[in-house]
Amino acid sequence: MTVPVQLKQLRREFGSTVALDGLDLDIAPGEMVALLGPSGCGKTTALRIIAGFETADGGELLMDGQDVTSVPANRRDIGMVFQSYSLFPNMTAAENVAYGLRVRGKASAERKERAQELLDLVGLPGREGHYPHQLSGGQQQRVALARALAIRPKVLLLDEPLSALDAKVRLTLREEIRRIQLELGITTVFVTHDQEEALSMADRVAVMKDGRLEQCAAPSELYDRPATPFVAEFVGTMNRLPGTVRDGGVVELFGRRLPIHGETPATGSEVDVLLRPEGLAVGAADDKSGTAATVRVATFLGATTRLHLSTESGAVFKADLPSWEATGLAPGARCTVTPHDNPVLVAERS
Amino acid sequence: MARMKSSMKLTSRGIVLPLAALYFLVPIGASIWFSINEVDGVSFDAYTDGLGTEGLTTSLMLSVRLGLATIICGLLLMVPTLVAVALYLPKLRRVVEILCMMPLVVPPIALVAGVTTVLSWEQDLADTPLYMTFQALRDENFPLVLVLVYTVMSLPFLYRSLDAGLRAVDLRTLVEAARSLGASRLQTLWQVVVPNLRAAVMGGAVLSLAMVLGEYTVASVLSYRPFSVWMVEIKDSEAQLSVAAAMLSLLITWGLLLLLTTLAGGRSRKSSRRENGKKTVS
Numbered sequence: 001m002t003v004p005v006q007l008k009q010l011r012r013e014f015g016s017t018v019a020l021d022g023l024d025l026d027i028a029p030g031e032m033v034a035l036l037g038p039s040g041c042g043k044t045t046a047l048r049i050i051a052g053f054e055t056a057d058g059g060e061l062l063m064d065g066q067d068v069t070s071v072p073a074n075r076r077d078i079g080m081v082f083q084s085y086s087l088f089p090n091m092t093a094a095e096n097v098a099y100g101l102r103v104r105g106k107a108s109a110e111r112k113e114r115a116q117e118l119l120d121l122v123g124l125p126g127r128e129g130h131y132p133h134q135l136s137g138g139q140q141q142r143v144a145l146a147r148a149l150a151i152r153p154k155v156l157l158l159d160e161p162l163s164a165l166d167a168k169v170r171l172t173l174r175e176e177i178r179r180i181q182l183e184l185g186i187t188t189v190f191v192t193h194d195q196e197e198a199l200s201m202a203d204r205v206a207v208m209k210d211g212r213l214e215q216c217a218a219p220s221e222l223y224d225r226p227a228t229p230f231v232a233e234f235v236g237t238m239n240r241l242p243g244t245v246r247d248g249g250v251v252e253l254f255g256r257r258l259p260i261h262g263e264t265p266a267t268g269s270e271v272d273v274l275l276r277p278e279g280l281a282v283g284a285a286d287d288k289s290g291t292a293a294t295v296r297v298a299t300f301l302g303a304t305t306r307l308h309l310s311t312e313s314g315a316v317f318k319a320d321l322p323s324w325e326a327t328g329l330a331p332g333a334r335c336t337v338t339p340h341d342n343p344v345l346v347a348e349r350s
Numbered sequence: 351m352a353r354m355k356s357s358m359k360l361t362s363r364g365i366v367l368p369l370a371a372l373y374f375l376v377p378i379g380a381s382i383w384f385s386i387n388e389v390d391g392v393s394f395d396a397y398t399d400g401l402g403t404e405g406l407t408t409s410l411m412l413s414v415r416l417g418l419a420t421i422i423c424g425l426l427l428m429v430p431t432l433v434a435v436a437l438y439l440p441k442l443r444r445v446v447e448i449l450c451m452m453p454l455v456v457p458p459i460a461l462v463a464g465v466t467t468v469l470s471w472e473q474d475l476a477d478t479p480l481y482m483t484f485q486a487l488r489d490e491n492f493p494l495v496l497v498l499v500y501t502v503m504s505l506p507f508l509y510r511s512l513d514a515g516l517r518a519v520d521l522r523t524l525v526e527a528a529r530s531l532g533a534s535r536l537q538t539l540w541q542v543v544v545p546n547l548r549a550a551v552m553g554g555a556v557l558s559l560a561m562v563l564g565e566y567t568v569a570s571v572l573s574y575r576p577f578s579v580w581m582v583e584i585k586d587s588e589a590q591l592s593v594a595a596a597m598l599s600l601l602i603t604w605g606l607l608l609l610l611t612t613l614a615g616g617r618s619r620k621s622s623r624r625e626n627g628k629k630t631v632s
């Protein structure tokens with residue numbers, strides 16, 4: 001089976017800034033990959049290179065196994081939805097959707113039918129005759145999605161399509177996009193810097209940092225087994241707790257020895273152990289096996305309660321526990337903490 | 351506070367508007383009066399008989415044709431240039447702006463002195479194919495040389511309005527959207543960029559047209575006879591007719607401006623009316 005999109009060691013520099021520094025990524029047919037990373041890490045640049053609006057200084061871009069570097073943007077058969085509103089203001093919703101068919105010389109009846117079909121698909125029946133300025137932001141992005149899909153593209157590219165919308169619209173549209181993507185089975189690359197968006201929508205999430213790929217994995221794997229400290233801290237909440245590396249690939253934390261997963265520093269080095277709030281068990285104050293801690297803040301989050309804790313040695317961290325176990329753990333209360341016995345990532349002491 | 355402001359606005363409107371109106375209307379009224387005033391009463395002969403006077407129609411038509419040709423040349427030159435600069439060469443924006451503004455600081459008389467010099471090379475080129483080009487440039491019936499000069503002179507107007515129009519749209523995103531949908535560069539320019547610059551294009555065209563219809567120096571020095579030159583020529587022999595023609599040209603210019611602005615505004619007005627009709631619910 002051919003790979004729809006393959007990035008090989010892509011490089012792109014703008015003057016002295018390196019936007020992409022050897023980016024590798026394979027995207028499988030029909031899957032939705034989210035490009036996730038902090039601002040300026042090169043997500044948009046990568047997408048624009050795939051779309052053909054930008055050329056790479058080095059590396060290769062293959063689509064279905066073919067090098068497409070010299071194929072102009074209008075020959076790539078790529079549907080794109082932009083961050084800013086990009087509908088043609090001089091055309092109605094239906095004309096916008098049909099534009100790709102118009103430049104392909106399709107007959108007017110066929111264009112009309114297809115525009116109708118797609119506006120129905122994105123949940124906008126009856127808006128054919130509206131101009132963009134008569135549509136809300138969310139509706140405009142729906143039309144933009146319909147327009148991108150109308151040409152039956154090989155690949156769909158979405159560059160933060162939801163970032164200009166308010167929270168509620170963003171949530172519904174997020175689900176809609178995923179539903180449509182699954183329904184059509186279209187290979188999709190989705191850029192976002194919102195991890196929740198990435199984790200909830202994508203089949204795989206590619207975390208980028210400084211123009212490179214840190215890890216590309218399914219959301220649950222990314223969360224449970226981050227490959228690098230950067231990924232660990234970028235995705236979800238992460239505690240940094242002081243530990244010491246011991247012989248045999250373990251790190252000592254709160255009097256316990258935990259296996260290290262990933263890179264292991266030299267024995268004896270002082271490191272930060274990366275532990276999620278749910279990776280700590282909170283026990284009663286008289287529990288001899290745990291480390292004593294004091295509750296600073298307790299935040300009720302529904303099913304769970306998040307405690308902000310501190311130890312006598314000065315470590316400050318968060319722990320989650322089921323709310324029914326947290327009764328009585330008000331600020332000032334004493335308790336003990338014990339790390340669960342799972343492999344952990346360690347990072348240089350910050 | 352708001353009351354005071356609005357009453358101040360009212361008074362200023364009450365004073366400034368009539369003053370401005372007087373400033374415009376008195377000379378026009380006086381001119382009209384001059385053109386119809388005879389020793390033995392009022393006569394519209396200057397308007398009725400005058401229209402048949404030799405040269406009026408031809409010179410007027412020449413001016414209009416020159417104006418339209420200038421607009422076409424100017425737009426063909428400026429729209430692609432400014433779009434390309436905005437998209438691919440943003441660093442050149444200042445340079446292009448300064449170049450386009452030059453004609454404002456070069457007096458037409460200096461411009462035409464240069465043109466005359468170039469045209470005088472014709473003698474030296476008598477044996478070459480370029481000679482034919484020069485002949486075509488100076489064709490009495492349609493002096494292309496005037497179109498070229500006027501195109502240059504219209505650059506500031508076109509630049510100003512097109513630049514404002516380009517800034518008002520998210521050009522890059524629109525172009526990239528069109529490109530990704532499969533449009534060629536020409537299709538993108540013609541189907542996406544130009545329609546969204548409509549008001550700006552019309553605005554620039556209107557200003558250029560007004561400029562060409564009133565231009566005298568260049569045409570007269572190069573001894574062509576568009577409307578403005580014709581009007582000055584007959585001033586001594588037929589003063590009344592000359593003023594009547596000026597009034598007519600005023601009307602024609604206004605008519606053309608009105609026509610162009612209606613054409614330009616047509617679409618946006620239509621759609622905004624529709625917007626008022628059925629408000630969208632999100």
Ligand SMILES: Nc1ncnc2c1ncn2[C@@H]1O[C@H](COP(=O)(O)OP(=O)(O)OP(=O)(O)O)[C@@H](O)[C@H]1O
Pocket residue numbers: 014015017018019037038039040041042043044045046193
């Ligand atoms: N056209 C350009 N000219 C100069 N520098 C650029 C250009 N485009 C991007 N850059 C730089 O390249 C780097 C990567 O930019 P890019 O837009 O790809 O980041 P991003 O991951 O999309 O960020 P964001 O989340 O803020 O959109 C940034 O440092 C940016 O300043």
Ligand SMILES: [Mg+2]
Pocket residue numbers: 043044045
């Ligand atoms: Mg971006």
